[in-house]
Amino acid sequence: MIKPAARFCRIPVAPPQVLWRKPPVLALAAVPGTALGRLGEPSTASPAAWVAAGAAVRKLHDAPLPPWPGQSLDEIASRLDGECEWLVTNGVLPADLVTRNRRVAEAALRPWTPVFTHGDLRLTHVFVDGGEVTGVIDWSEANRGDALYDLAILTLGHEERLGDVVAGYGADVDLDVIRAWWSLRSLVAVRWLIENDFDTFSPGCEVDVLRARL
Template sequence: MEEVEVVVAHHERATLRVGDVFLKIDADQTRTDVEVEAMAMAPIPTPEVLWRKPPVLALAALPGTALGRLGEPSTASPAAWAATGAAARMLHDAPLPPWPGRSLDEIASLLDGECEWLVTSGVLPADLVTRNRRVAEAALRPWTPVFTHGDLQITHVFIDGDEITGVIDWSEASQGDALYDLATLTLGHEEHLGDVVAGYGTDVDLDVIRAWWSLRSLLAVRWLVEHGFDPSSPGCEVDVLRSRM
């Protein structure tokens, strides 16, 4: 009998692995709707949908291994990072999904609220929050919407050698800023930004990517704390914020 592996679990959703099948259980079926539709639209490899019986979505496992993990050195080759950048460009050049993402005003409001909470709760020093809030301002500018993955973490990209075998976890896909995807991909792995940009194949504003590193990390800390994760682990979000100092 195959063992059941708990990949991730918190009060919003859980992912289990049984052999070569991933079972995703989500309390919010609109996220699953987005995931299934986005995977069908994406021009890059995605997991095969085996079946769906709400609240469970069954997906086939992708071959290969993750590009890396936040807080750990990536053993993937520069060519694999570049291939990931090329896949991101292919996605961003695809037709837009029909649903919008967060507006600039929504993101700015969220950022203000999270920064206030981080300071008043004492989770982070005020000077660290203030400095990163200033850095994050560069991301809060108009952009041309593209088809974004929305959560393009390195754990969501699978490779075999130098080739991309697929991208998972599409529930945050939407119209959005291309540089947000590139920033999410390289968060905590600044040393691979050059490889990703080379694969992406066009000039990008590196200051905006760095701004998204600060913004994403500021927005993530409370969620991580409240869901049982540690954003202060070496190489993770708090270290990213400190590196901006």
């Protein structure tokens, strides 16, 4: 795993143990426990594990901001528009599916108070054992960002677990904005996934997430 060492040292929540460091390379110990789940597959993790994941995310968001910035709203909106155009022009997805989700995604494109975000908090990056979080990996996208983006990526494709995560997070959140991030993330991810030989059309994956918004 390769990361900027300075960023790794600032991680405030459950980083894996560093075995040795020779910037920009880190050797990391194996994380105990199992991944919270996988996109497209039912999660076998307990509700308590999902609650614990929400609490860990809240601890991260309460930490001091990192010095490096994240993407601006204009950059995110520009990428979203470009990906939507590509999806329709190339006939990858029906125009009505893209248009509907682009409209839903608009709710995410609003000013937010930046927090320390993981930036790519997929299920496979959060490890749990019973009802405890044992580690969080792959911090390469960590930056100043929207708290609800982290919560959205954590629950992408597992909407039924959102209540547990929010309960662990322990704060009022705008569920419509989380759903907007589900649409936005899925729209911008489809092309990269296809080009890298991932099946985004598999049951429960990004295209199904988009269809669920219809």
